[in-house]
Amino acid sequence: MGFNGVIVVGLHLLFLISMVLANTSKIPTTLEGPFKPVTVPLDNSFRGHAIDLLDTDPRVQRTVTGFEPEQISVSLSSTHDSVWISWITGEFQIGNNIKPFNPEAVASVVHYGRLKSGLTHQATGHSLIYSQLYPFEGLQNYTSGIIHHVRLTGLQPNKVYYYQCGDPSIPAMSDVFYFKTMPVSGPMNYPKRIAIVGDLGLTYNTTSTVSHLTSNQPDLVLLVGDVTYANLYLTNGTGSDCYSCSFSQTPIHETYQPRWDYWGRFMQPLLSKVPIMVVEGNHEIEEQTGNLTFAAYSSRFAFPSEESQSSSTFYYSFNVGGIHFIMLGGYIAYNKSADQYKWLERDLANVDRKVTPWLVATWHPPWYSSYKAHYREAECMKVAMEELLYKYGVDLVFNGHVHAYERSNRVYNYTLDPCGPVYITVGDGGNREKMAIPHADEPGNCPDPSTTPDSYMGGFCAYNFTSGPAAGKFCWDRQPDFSAYRETSFGHGILEVKNETHALWTWHRNQDMYNIAGDQIYIVRQPDRCPVERKQMEEFQ
Numbered sequence: 001m002g003f004n005g006v007i008v009v010g011l012h013l014l015f016l017i018s019m020v021l022a023n024t025s026k027i028p029t030t031l032e033g034p035f036k037p038v039t040v041p042l043d044n045s046f047r048g049h050a051i052d053l054l055d056t057d058p059r060v061q062r063t064v065t066g067f068e069p070e071q072i073s074v075s076l077s078s079t080h081d082s083v084w085i086s087w088i089t090g091e092f093q094i095g096n097n098i099k100p101f102n103p104e105a106v107a108s109v110v111h112y113g114r115l116k117s118g119l120t121h122q123a124t125g126h127s128l129i130y131s132q133l134y135p136f137e138g139l140q141n142y143t144s145g146i147i148h149h150v151r152l153t154g155l156q157p158n159k160v161y162y163y164q165c166g167d168p169s170i171p172a173m174s175d176v177f178y179f180k181t182m183p184v185s186g187p188m189n190y191p192k193r194i195a196i197v198g199d200l201g202l203t204y205n206t207t208s209t210v211s212h213l214t215s216n217q218p219d220l221v222l223l224v225g226d227v228t229y230a231n232l233y234l235t236n237g238t239g240s241d242c243y244s245c246s247f248s249q250t251p252i253h254e255t256y257q258p259r260w261d262y263w264g265r266f267m268q269p270l271l272s273k274v275p276i277m278v279v280e281g282n283h284e285i286e287e288q289t290g291n292l293t294f295a296a297y298s299s300r301f302a303f304p305s306e307e308s309q310s311s312s313t314f315y316y317s318f319n320v321g322g323i324h325f326i327m328l329g330g331y332i333a334y335n336k337s338a339d340q341y342k343w344l345e346r347d348l349a350n351v352d353r354k355v356t357p358w359l360v361a362t363w364h365p366p367w368y369s370s371y372k373a374h375y376r377e378a379e380c381m382k383v384a385m386e387e388l389l390y391k392y393g394v395d396l397v398f399n400g401h402v403h404a405y406e407r408s409n410r411v412y413n414y415t416l417d418p419c420g421p422v423y424i425t426v427g428d429g430g431n432r433e434k435m436a437i438p439h440a441d442e443p444g445n446c447p448d449p450s451t452t453p454d455s456y457m458g459g460f461c462a463y464n465f466t467s468g469p470a471a472g473k474f475c476w477d478r479q480p481d482f483s484a485y486r487e488t489s490f491g492h493g494i495l496e497v498k499n500e501t502h503a504l505w506t507w508h509r510n511q512d513m514y515n516i517a518g519d520q521i522y523i524v525r526q527p528d529r530c531p532v533e534r535k536q537m538e539e540f541q
Ligand SMILES: *[C@@H]1O[C@H](CO)[C@@H](O)[C@H](O)[C@H]1NC(C)=O
Pocket: 016, 019, 020, 023
């Protein structure tokens, strides 16, 4: 390379360095908010709509034989010293005269340890099966393989553990996998990166989301509802892109449960290593005979429900270093008299902000979204629970359901409030339904209030705004002040909590390189300005 070449390369380097410096020095913080609303126009590079992976795709095929484990995943318990390992053995059956497995036929055993060559610890767990039954002529029934959940306890923080799961007596044990435990809870201890996404599905766009998310090396994945979209299929395996228009013929909305097995197989390379925490979305309802709902969701995932004094798979909590996560259910009772609300009150009252300064809540349908799709749909849940979450100083809320990205200014009861949570919608995982593009504030897009409640959630609580520029109206006539940034695109988010006050939030669009930031901001807590109800630490009094 000649002298000129060196100078050119040098100048390029200087330019790159200054760009990186310039960019890092100007990451905004919520302290500079509230921000003027920003709408990023639709990227015209999008081609076509999201298409599901076919049954014949090698990534969704069963590659094990007999009772060897498949669909292996790790989930967290409520504290750093314990995790759940889940897997499935045996083939599902679908059709007529299916015969459910006896779940006791295959043992639930995990061998684990700190060294790959010394899996000297053993834990045993429980197993179950579920069926998805339709008592109608012409529809096919489904019964699952044997689902195993084993809880490992006594783990050290921030350490890699190797494990093998299965039934050693058959013998049918898995390969050796590994995961890393979370740090001990405390105000200075955080995992590096938490990936957050919703409405994932199993399309070719989902595969880009998952591959970008994996490249960003998360320590934990949060999936804020709507997992496989198995309910966009008839029981004979024929799919559809529309949830409500295609199934008018059958009295119960059909599903094709093998899509869940496909999803479990596709996700195993990530989830056998990186823990996942899931909360239910409307696509998990999956009604079947006897008014049974949520069978696949409640059976396939492990939840730290018992560990967090919840008796339900629909709401629970857990600690990740200095963060207390609360997962809430939008599709079960949430009113003041409901078990969920009482559990939430108890759980919040027990949070010690000296140990877990960050309080993060997630549930599926957003309260603060300005898209036309699902506009103000979860208003009854908002009316029931918003005050309680505010009182305890929830810092951040993550939702899905709306197939787009949106970040709010700090807001409480539709009013900008420096002590309200930041609400982030990440229903942009890439599922096959339509992306959310129109906004409720655009001419002609404001829905009639009476049409807005979700039919499954029921209730009608969406009053017109009483103050601000939209007073007396159901919709704004421009992007609402509560909405700081909105963009319709597929992608995922990464939360990096740095310390007691600062968390960096980065949203990554699928059409960019995985590490390029689409939207980025420091979420800053102000514990002095925003005092919250907190547990008194008796030992210090
Ligand atoms: C810096 O930010 C600008 C605009 O936000 C973006 O276009 C550019 O790619 C960024 N540069 C680097 C090196 O990240």
